[in-house]
Amino acid sequence: MxxxxxxxxxxxxxxxxxxxxxxxxxxxxxxxxxxxxxxxxxxxxxxxxxxxxxxxxxxxxxxxxxxxxxxxxxxxxxxxxxxxxxxxxxxxxxxxxxxxxxxxxxxxxxxxxxxxxxxxxxxxxxxxxxxxxxxxxxxxxxxxxxxxxxxxxxxxxGAGHFAKMVHNGIEYAIMQAYAEGWELLEAAGHVTSVRETFNSWREGSVIKSWLLDLAVNALNEDEHLDRLAGYAEDSGEGRWTVEAALDLAVPVPAISNALFARFASRQDEGPAMKMIAAMRQQFGGHAVKDAAAGPEHVEAGPGEDPAHPAEQ
Known part of the structure; x- marks a missing residue:
């Protein structure tokens, strides 16, 4: 064509x-x-x-x-x-x-x-x-x-964009679960390698997924995510998903909590948000904030202009 x-x-x-x-x-x-x-x-x-x-x-x-x-x-x-x-x-x-x-x-x-x-x-x-x-x-x-x-x-x-909106709401919730699990493992001193624990889940586990693969990619690049600030943006679809759920009286606690967690990340830095930011950069090339450079410094994703963030 x-x-x-x-x-x-x-x-x-x-x-x-x-x-x-x-x-x-x-x-x-x-x-x-x-x-x-x-x-x-x-x-x-x-x-x-x-x-x-x-x-x-x-x-x-x-x-x-x-x-x-x-x-x-x-x-x-x-x-x-x-x-x-x-x-x-x-x-x-x-x-x-x-x-x-x-x-x-x-x-x-x-x-x-x-x-x-x-x-x-x-x-x-x-x-x-x-x-x-x-x-x-x-x-x-x-x-x-x-x-x-x-x-x-x-x-x-409208069905195509509605389906994609819900897809992205689910994505929010899955990412949040991985991020919270990562933070808990990092806090447990007797778990000697969080990265390798995540890596072990990539085969044979019921929670294996592409997002898990991308989380491991991020940990391979920065094992404890020390270079990232615990700050994650939302691009709109999570909000729209929660609004649609309110209109339809459908309970979506996991998706709504994941959205609110991103809001919270902009107030007080949370370790779990480092993993959210890392996964967003891995799958969509989204810009991330450099922990060392201060809140005004934004590091672009692969091939990204910080002034023009990724569409997805």
Whole structure:
């Protein structure tokens, strides 16, 4: 296929490369001219010479609507816009209806995979009409991991971003559990190697996971996480998950407690937050605070500009 891709940060840039390696023609646009294949959105769309014209938007939630508004003036009947960022699901149905007035089709797609997706593939959760999904299926098939799983047509407009929101809420809770366990092991003087204890859980244990692998990666780089401050940001999805749970009267104590723990980390440094920060840097390339350099110093993740944090 041919496709335009707006936003070439760590996620978008890696997605462009994975799709190109799969044989697709991807025309990328980014406000950073060193990354961009076109000088502006109009020039990007002009290079998509097959119908339907498909554009994937991979930008922060705060700028999705202006980008889609501009694209809606450049695309036409039967063309497709995909919002693949961490957008709030309640915005998807109104966007779809507004675009439908111009005959433009819309999909919302939650994307998980962080900086590793370029080689491991991305988990994709899509919301929208089945006929529109079918138009873009070759792109989804190339982005997802090899094998049976990694892609779901989750439902109608908003379902993709809702599923990704819940995914990220679960991620908060799992990370918090690992972090609290790490802090407890560190506090126990008779456990001689916390790193090797974590490492031993990676095979045969019921709590083995990719996040555990990434925690061990972080401990291999900094065994006691001495270089990290116990401070962890939240990128929005945890808050939205808790808000949705309140609206639906669904108890989510583990997810809500993990979110509140991050809030607490910004007031008084907690050792467990060092592990949260370490895992976030490992899977998403998120910036971290250097414990030695003071609270104003931010260390970028792999390939990251501290002024432009990771999308995921």
């Amino acid at each position: 041919q496709m335009g891709l707006v936003g070439l940060g760590k996620m978008g840039g890696n997605m462009r490369e994975r799709l190109r390696e799969a044989g697709h023609t991807i025309i990328g646009y980014d406000t950073n001219p060193e990354l961009s294949d076109a000088e502006d959105l109009a020039a990007m769309v002009a290079q998509i010479d097959r119908e339907p014209q498909v554009v994937w938007v991979m930008v922060p939630d705060r700028v999705v609507d202006p980008v889609i508004e501009e694209l809606s003036g450049l695309l036409g009947e039967g063309d497709v816009i995909i919002d693949g960022g961490n957008s709030r699901w309640i915005h998807d149905s109104p966007r779809a209806k507004k675009l439908a007035e111009k005959g433009i089709e819309y999909l919302d797609c939650g994307v998980s995979g962080g900086v590793w997706g370029i080689t491991q593939g991305y988990a994709l959760m899509v919301g929208g009409d089945e006929t529109t999904v079918a138009k873009v299926q070759p792109i989804f098939d190339s982005l997802k991991p090899a094998g049976e799983f990694g892609f779901v047509h989750a439902g109608e407009h």
